[in-house]
Amino acid sequence: MTRSRNLLGHVYFGAFLFYMFVPLAIMGGAAFNDNRLPSIYPWKGWTDRWFIELFRDQVLWNSAINTIWVALAVVVLAVPLGTAGAILINSISGRVRGVLYGLMVAPILMPGAVIGISTLLFWNQASVPPGLHLSVMGQVSYIAAFVMLLVLARLQSFDPALEEAALDLGASHGQVLRRILMPHLYPALGAGAAIAFFQSIENFNVTLFTRGTSNTLTVYVFSKVRSGITPTINALALILIAFTIVCAVAYEIARRRAARRELLRGADDGEASTPAVSLASAPVAAGQGA
Secondary structure, eight states, X not given: OHHHHHHHHHHHHHHHHHHHHHHHHHXXXXXXXXXXXXXXXXXXXXXXXXXXXXHHOHHHHHHHHHHHHHHHHHHHHHHHHHHHHHHHHHHOOSHHHHHHHHHHHHHHHSOHHHHHHHHHHHHHHTTOOOSHHXXXXXXXXXXXXXXXXXXXXXXXXXXXXXXXHHHHTTOOHHHHIIIIIHHHHHHHHHHHHHHHHHHHHTOOHHHHHHOTTOOOHHHHHHHHHHHOOOTHHHHHHHHHHHHHHHHHHHHHHHHHHHHHHHHHHXXXXXXXXXXXXXXXXXXXXXXXXX
C-alpha cells in the first residue's frame, strides 16, 4: 500500500512538472525558430533574429521602463498604507475590527476591470486626466491589501509587552515604532514590497483602463497579440524566465552560504566555551579529590 502511494505521488509530481514546464520550454524554443509565427513546428532553423528585433524595439523598452516606474511607485505607496492598516486592525478588537478588515480585504476580491473603471471614473470627477499616475492609484487600492495581510500575520507573533516595557522606561511612541516594532516587521515588509512590485508588473486590467496614452509591458504585449504577434514576445519571455532563474539561484546560494557561516560560527563559539567550562570545573574536581 505504501509503495503504491509513493508511486502515485511520484507520477503526480512528474505530471505536474510536465504540465508546468513543457509549455515554457516550447515557448522558449520558438524564440530560436526562424519562423514568422511563434511556434516550434515546422522547424525552419536556428536564428537569433528575434532577439535582435527585440532589442531594436524602442516602443517595447519604453513600455518596460514605464512598467518599472509604476511598480516602484506602487511599492512606495502600498507598503506604508498596508503596514498602517495592519497596525490599526491589530490595535482594535470587537465588531469594528471585523468590519474594517472586511473593507480592506474587499478590493482583492473585486475584478481588475471593475477597479480600473472605478478609478478612472472617480478621478475623472476631479478632472484628473488618465495616465500612469492613475494606474498607480488603481493598483495601490488593492495591492496595499496584500501588504496588509502579510504585516498582520507577522504582528500575531509580536509581544505587546515589549511596547509597554519600552513606554514604561520612558521611550516615546515614535521610538517604540522605530526601534521595537519595525525591526520585528522587516521580513513582512520585504515580502510585501516584493509582492507589490511583481503584482504591479503583471497587472493588466487596471492599467488598461487608466493608462491614457502611455503603455506598460503587459498592455504592449496585448496590443501585439491583437495586431499579430511575432517570436519577439517569446524572446522577451525567455529573457524574463532566465533572469528569474538566475535571481533564484543566486538567492539560494547566498542563503546556503549564510547558513553555513552561522553553523561554523556556532561551532567556533562552542569550542571556545569548552575550555572555560573545564577550567571552572577543575577546582570543584580538586576539592572533591581532597
